[in-house]
Amino acid sequence: MGTGLRERKKQETRRLLWETAIDLFVERGFDNVAMAEIAAAANVSKTTVFNYFGSKEELVLSAGEDHVDEPARVVRTRAPGETPLAALRRHFLTALAERDPATGLSDHPTVLRVHRLINATPSLAPRLFVATARSQELLAAELATVTDVRTARLAAAQIAATRMVLITENRDRMLAGDPADTVHPLAVLHAQEAFDLLENGLSGVFQP
Structure with missing residues (x-):
């Protein structure tokens, strides 16, 4: 896989995780959603989520922190x-x-x-x-x-x-x-x- 394609796939995964997390947080409340539930909803492993985001707080605020x-x-x-x-x-x-x-x-x-x-x-x-x-x-x-x-x-x-x-x-x-x-x-x-x-x-x- 070329560098450009690999980076694009990473960005797509990051975006999927962020959007999935926001949907769950809005629906159920930030404190009522676990990282494992975000992983399950996005159809990825919990390890994958932590590879991109170290915490739920980072998930929500990542766009602003850029x-x-x-x-x-x-x-x-x-x-x-x-x-x-x-x-x-x-x-x-x-x-x-x-x-x-x-x-x-x-x-x-x-x-x-x-x-x-x-x-x-x-x-x-x-x-x-x-x-x-x-x-x-x-x-x-x-x-x-x-x-x-x-x-x-x-x-x-x-x-x-x-x-x-x-x-x-x-x-x-x-x-x-x-x-x-x-x-x-x-x-x-x-x-x-x-x-x-x-x-x-x-x-x-x-x-x-």
Whole structure:
């Protein structure tokens, strides 16, 4: 089996396990489903499930955790002459236009099901906190390449908090039943206002 085909099969299996798990968690509750039951429903072995996901928490949050290093990556790969904040603003606005679930602005039924599941499952909160903290740490490390470490940490905290407010606002509107296309103009306005505040507050800290 070629590398491309092998990787595609792995991605298909990973997607099958994730979708199967979400269906079971939504139907019966996160705490009432065992990994063995997910394996049985997906017609694979329990070992196969653990080869892809180390826990039920990882199963639910795996898609979001793929974005943990995203802010740091955006800063690291920004265009010549572009400030870190300008790059983060551009990226967030582009993601809004694409209705990227990472911005909260996605009314795809599966995305909404996952949001509702997370809201109804307190045991997922610790892993969410760890992922958020890790994302902020990675961003701070990247910002420290253009300013001092303490300033980088303070700036990363402000940026992370601002992004979280924007994402939460968008997600709450989606859960309230508002269409993403309808909310998009307001989400863009709020994002522009939020990044303007960051630019004003961090004026002079970052250079292109």
